[in-house]
Structure formats: structure tokens, C-alpha cells
Amino acid sequence: MVEFQTDAEKIAEMALGIGAITLSPEDPYTWASGYRMPIYNDNRKHLSFSKNRSFIAHTLMLPILREVEGFAMQKQYISGTSTSGIAPGYSVAQLVGLPFIFQNKNEVFMINPNDIEFEFSQRDRTFYDAGIYEVDSVSSTCPFAIPFGVHLANRQDLPFSYVRQKSKDHGLEQQIEGVISQGEHVLLVDIAGKDSYADNARQALIYAGAGEVSILSLDSSLYKNVTNSLSNKFLIEKRGELQEYETNTSIIQIEDLVSTGGSTVKEMDRYKELGADVSKCFSIFSFGFPEAEAEFEKRGYTLSPVLDYDTLIKVAKQKGTITDEQFEMLKDWRKDAWNWGEKHGFPKVVKK
Template sequence: MTPADAIARDLLAVGAVSLRPDAPFTWASGRLSPVYTDNRLLLSVPDVRDRVAKAFLGALQALGGHVDAVSGTATAGIPHGALLADRARLPFSYVRGAAKGHGRQNRIEGRVEAGQQVVLVEDLVSTGGSVLSAAEALREAGAEVAAVLAVFSYGFAEADQAFGTAGVPLVTLTDFAALARAAQETGALGPDAWAVLRDWRDDPAAWSVARGGAG
């Protein structure tokens, strides 16, 4: 079993990934999806939380280059980023979705220095828009974004294109392919349901529109 398969099984075991092909979920964007992922649940299971933190540390070390600090996306990337920063003994900050509307009106909370090599931690990547916005905020503060580390990615082509255009490497602990394998091997997903998920994965916008959701 690969590390990605092991993490995928953890996601299923703790209920972080819900598969509902026949009654799709509605994402914040208005898109309909047969999958909903809530990686916050990983934090409630100490053994799983520890494995995810160790996997993030391994991913950080595998980057090879020098990293000065860790940052997390608000809010779901904050705990995973803080756990990684603690294990790596690195400074930690987090990036809000938008600048705070009062006080110093910060978007970045914590200290980020110009020229620092920063790893940005996210729990989930779908289209990549929100985490790449956070990466741009770090760049505007003078930092270099060495990579985005995420627990899980759906692996959409639009996300791959967005990360490529932004020039930001994306490293995930597990992904849709590993999740599909784990779901089939554990019996969490039958052949008919998998066919629905495969169609959705190939064109999530069209799948959503065909069922009355946003594209």
C-alpha cells in the first residue's frame, strides 16, 4: 500500500470523505458534486492526525530546498500548517481569505519576512483558486512560495493549469485516484457509483450543470 493509499483509507475511515453519487452535495460555488470532503475531521482522531502530520513533514523534507517558514490557509489549513511548523521547528503564519475589516486590516496573520521561502498548507484543493490567492498574498508580502502542500486534491485539469500558470508546485498527500482505489477495495463504493464518480471527475462543470447546479 502506498502512503497516498493509506491516507485515502484514513479519510474514508474517519468519514472525512462522503460519497453520495445519487444525492449530490452543493459546494460553496454552487456546483453539484457526488463527493464532499471535510478534512477537519482528521483532527479529531489522534492517530490519524499524527499520520497526516508525519506525512506533511515528509513532504516538506522531500522538497529538497531550504524552507524558512510555514503558512496555512484560513481556516482549514491553519491546524495542519501549525502542526507541520511545530514538527519542523519553523515559524508559522496564516493567510485570511480577505483582509480583516478592522484593526490593522491584515490579510496575513503572523510574521512573514521578505525573501523567505514559505510552504503554504491547505487541506483540500479543488480548482485551486483560494489557495493560489493566498500564495499571491504571500508573494505581495515579499515571500517566495516554495510549494503548496495539501491533504487531498480532486486532480481537476483546471487546477493543474492554474498552478502551472502561477508557477507554484502542488504536493498532495493523497488524491482522487487513491481515494477511488481505497473506496473500491474497502467496499465503500460499488461499480455503479464509481461510474458516476468517474463521469463527474472527467468534467465536473458539465456534470453539475446537467443536474441543475452551477458550472
């Protein structure tokens, strides 16, 4: 039996083991773009496996701690790309003790994990008495309830998922991100007044197999809109006089998957436009497309995935998930992804 040593190899093994990444070179998937591709990624599945979620958050945390130490004079935030980067980004912020931000409708909202922990600790007795913690998993509406939901799931070592307002129009077209086990008791966390759709989410969870869904409705008072305050002014005494200095806010971006990189760099551009110092993005996985790397590079951004494509297919081969022939097909895809399908008899699907 092969033992995988590096963090990247372990995450690859986890992803293949739970179906968060699937490889099918002989019956490829149709991506939203219409291209036939031999790989499908659904990192949100990791959210429903607490050990995976924790391991990934800790793996992301280590290089980020080194970055944080270098910006001691700046306000520092961890950001998660909306929507799929919010849960892993918040989990990292929870570990390193930094405020978390994300964008919604071009505005930036901040919440502090310490404030959420204080809120829950103040209500622990009430929650226990009401049976709130006697559940099998935690889910949430999105995006504003995700930090509360994943905080509680991390705190209680429970599976997590979140429910979109409606199903996606691409990929697996799913409304629920994560895994719902048949008959389980789910705690649905919702933020009242923030585009609440709790009843719709509850029905979606039941339809997916949940046996019981309890709703925990919280308010949004812990959130702050920081769109216009991403700068840091402070006074320093120099030669007996107080002088004002301004240092940009330092932001580290977290993404779950980088494909072409468009959505990620768009958010990083927005932070830069607002005056923040943002240049580094850490992701769980990246396909390694040259187009994505070029998008980051031309803006002066760096992308650091904890798992890359070459490591993924190497682990898949060692595990016996793919054959030697499939391994060669997957290597070929990496060389020219956009023409791979046509070359192997899988032309692009043109939507009518």
C-alpha cells in the same frame, strides 16, 4: 481483507472510515456554487482523531523536510491557508521545528512552536493542579487560538476541533470544525483580545453535545506581525570585505483541500507580493480539477496533494464503500465535473 500500503491509500481509508470524505453519486451534494457533486470533503474531521492528525502531519512533513534542506540560507516558514489549513500547517511546523505563519485581514502573523512549548512547559504544574489537562478533547476559537489549541492536543494526544464565530453559509453549514462526542469535557482555548468570542463558542460546544467546557484564556504576546519583514539581509565576508546580501524568505504553503485553488493561490500571491520566495503547496487532498492545476501552473507554483481523487475512488471500490456502477459514475465526474450533474439528471441549483 484489503491491506493498503501507500500513505495516500491509508489516508483515503481513514477519510472514508470517519466520514471526512463521503461519496454519493446517486444522491449528490449541492456545493456552494449550486453544482450537484457526488463527493463531499470535510478534512477537519481528521483533527478530532489524534492518530489521523498525527499520521497526516508526518506524511506532509517528509517531502517538506527535503524542501527545507535546500533553503539553508533563507528564513523559512510553514504557512497554513486560513482557516482550514492552519491546524495541519501548524502541526507540520511543530514537527519540523520551523516558525508558523498565516494571514488574517491581509496581514501576516508568525508564531514559533518552540515558544508555545516553552509557555506550556512553564505552566505545566499550574495546569495540572487546576485540572486543565483532565479533559477529553481540546477546542479553540479561531484563527489565533488554533496553533495553541492544536499544539496542546498534539502534546496530550487528544482530539481537536475549532469553533467559528458563526456557522458557514455553505456545505454542511457547521460552526464547529471537528467532532464533539456526547458528554465529553472540552478545554476551549481562546486568545483574549483577538476577536475573542469564547462565550459564544462555549455555548456552541454545549449545543453540539459537550458535557462540560472549561476555558483557557491566553494572551497574544507570542505572535509577531511579520507582514513587512519577509526578507532576509545578511553580511558575508568576501575577499576581505563584508558585503550585504538579501535573500527572500522561503515559505511552504499547507492546505487541507484544494478545489478550484482560488483561496490558496491568493495567499501565495500575497506572500510573493511581500517579497517572499513561495512556490510549493502541499495539501491533504485535491479534487484534481484542471482549473486548479492551471491556476498554480500559470503562477509557477506546484501543488502536491498527499491524496488524489483517483486513489480515493480506487480505495473506496476496494473497501466496498461503492459499487462498480458507482465507481464508473465517479470516474465520469472526474472527466467533466461541472457538467456531470446535468448529464446524470441533477441540474445546477440556482439560488434566488
